[in-house]
Amino acid sequence: MVSGAIVLAFLPLVLTFIIRYRYYFVLFYRAVLVRIWYDCKTGLSREERAFQYVLTHATPGDPESILETFDLWCSTVEFISNIGPKKGKIMDRILSEHCPLNVLELGSHCGYSTVRIARALPLGARLYSVEMDARNAAIAEKVIRLAGFDDDMVELIVSPSDEVIPKLRSEYGLERLDLVFMDHWKKCYRNDLQALEGSGLLGKGSVVLADNVLFPGAPNFLKHVRKSGLYEWKIHRATLEYSKGIRDGMAELVYQGIK
């Protein structure tokens, strides 16, 4: 019916598509196909596989080596969206500039970013890490304790973020948050930011770091930040973790207070 010539004429389009979006195809392969394959083969979840690897290859008590082992696993074996080495360096720099005492982390997943933040905290600072999924929280707990951080530095809260934020002041006795790190579901960024504003936990000079604002992207969050005028905001451009060609960014917001 449709002749071969017309079908052949579509060949340049297919080639263009494949070449232009080759990094996205690679990401899809690693994040989805390889994961499904290993899920069927081993029966463990992805985070448990990661933890097994870290347990066998890292030195306990040394956060540096745990982070490096995680990076190695994510680059070579499978893909987990931790913050990654490049964006992690940006985060370390921001942490060392601000030296926060109270840090809130939304979405610890495997505990990679928790260990990274806790590593850079000064003495006497406290990190509250919120994770919604119970199994991931269990893994994160093990990873944090493996890294050698005890209970008065890092506290892991297992509950959805929108339920925790109103209770932070009452149950956990927090007056002000110096740094908030958002790395959970991108849909929740804007709601959680508004909840934090409403709860009065952000003071002048508080920093909010939001990861993955360009890919997969949080457009509502960025729109809210631009419109509200409460923040001095900047987007640090980098590449997606463990991937070379996909552009991503981390938004750094400094709360200015209501004028």
Next chain:
Amino acid sequence: SVVQESQEFVEKYEGAIGKGKGRKLYAYKVMMLKKWMKFQRDFENFKTACIPWEMKIKEIESHFGSSVASYFLFLRWMYGINMILFGLTFGLVMVPEALMGMPYGSMPRKTVPRAEEANAMDFAVLWDFGGYAQYSVLFYGYYNSQRTIGWLKFRMPLSYFLVGVGTVAYSYMVVIRTMARNANEDGGGDNNCFNFSWKMFTSWDYLIGNPETADNKFASITTSFKEAILEEQESRKDDNIHLTRFLRVLANFLVLCCLAGSGYLIYFVVRRSQKFALEGLESHTWWERNEVNMVMSLLGMFCPMLFDVISTLENYHPRIALQWQLGRIFALFLGNLYTFIIALMDEINLKREEEEMVKLNMTIWEAGLYNETVGVNSTTPPIAIHPADIPRGPCWETMVGQEFVRLIVSDTMTTYIMLLIGDFLRAVLVRFLNYCWCWDLEAGFPSYSEFDVSGNVLGLIFNQGMIWMGAFYAPCLPALNVLRLHVSMYLQCWAVMCCNVPQERVFKASGSNNFYMAMLLVILFLSTLPAIYTIVSIPPSFDCGPFSGKSRMFDVIQETLESDFPAWFGKVFSYASNPGLVLPFLLLMVLAIYYLQSTSKSYKQANLELKKKLQTVSHDNHVSAIILCAIPALT
């Protein structure tokens, strides 16, 4: 006030302040001179204000950079040329025939045939330029071959021929003159010192009072900074030259493979369609009948995207990359041109064979008619038959004109629809789906489209080539093109401001103007070749057009020389067109061109040397000024 009074006094007695004798005459002369200068200045202002679309283009330039604006400047320039061509064809060909020629219905060639009369007014037929549109001043076939028409004794066939030649000659002249002017403006290289300082301290315009103008100025300064930064970056890049060369060779090889593949595909499809045409078009499906058009449109849409992706290997300056991209798409479109011309030549041959048969049939028919009337009455009354019933010969020139007009119309429609769907619909989807999609559509996959400079420029150039090819056979083409360019300007200006985002790497397009002109010149040359070939070698139809009855179209010149000019003129002309005289003249012209070329090169060289000397002198002055200032500080 005192100032005004004194000004009036000086103006009144200015002449008297000058010479003693002949005071009045001198004063009068000075006054006239001043009035003339004022008039000239006002006229210059008026001329500048009359330039159409200046504000629109400036606004686009401030947001999108000079490369996108160069397309719109090119479009405006084309519009000017097409206006002149329209003036020529409308005023000297269409209007005389419409006003002073024989009216509709008086001759077979000017009347819709009886068989087609029923649906000659249908919109579908008119859109296809058949029916009443075909039998009108819009096409070649309507024109009568009478030597003079009307009370003015207007020489219609001569005018038709000369307008056809004149449009081509005018186009050549204008293109080459513009190229020469652009080459002058380029000069021998800019003075690039303190680029950023100049931009930083002198960019703002303190006379701006309107907020929107201020926003535009802000955008344009930002864009010009981006352009300057890019130029600086490009001039500093120094990386592995061997790897770059290898990658460029590889990229060119890949592009050649793609061009060869698509060329072979087009050739294959054209051969198949010729086979189908021989078997009769009705026995094939819609897909097979329109195979050639579909394959050409698809390749024309998809191959440029592939070239764009391959060119990221090459790592050129964006201006050079744009020129390479233009050249490659040009080579691709030549394939399209080739198929179109092959198809046209086949149809012309078919029509000419038909013509022979019709000539035969007509003599038989006329004889039959004559015998009938003689049989009734012995005298021969005038045979009164309605022109619509007389069989007429096929008119290949009108068919060619119709093909060109249909091509232009379908091309225009395709462009506008692609613009609306590819740019506008995409922008609407990205803006409104973004509220409920999992990834950021604006920053990620589809996002807003960028303005495709190369595709649009080439579309414009090839479109103009079609006009030049077909204007001889369809005098309505320049009018159609003027309308199309007018609508394009407004539509594309709106689409660019509404749906497109600026490119990431914004570059200065100053060198591109001559490149577009060079491509236009090549297309002008390529498109006049087929027209000239058909004029010189194919005899005109015997039954339609201003040259019917002649053995070659250019015989009209011979006829004019014999009948309208005195005898000695014809003799002089025949002497002048003697090859013995023409060849030495051509040789002299070639030598003159070579001489002028070498002198202009040496002048350019001298210019560059002077500029360098000027730079070193100013540098020395600068250094010595610093030393002079430093001496008091040291002591």
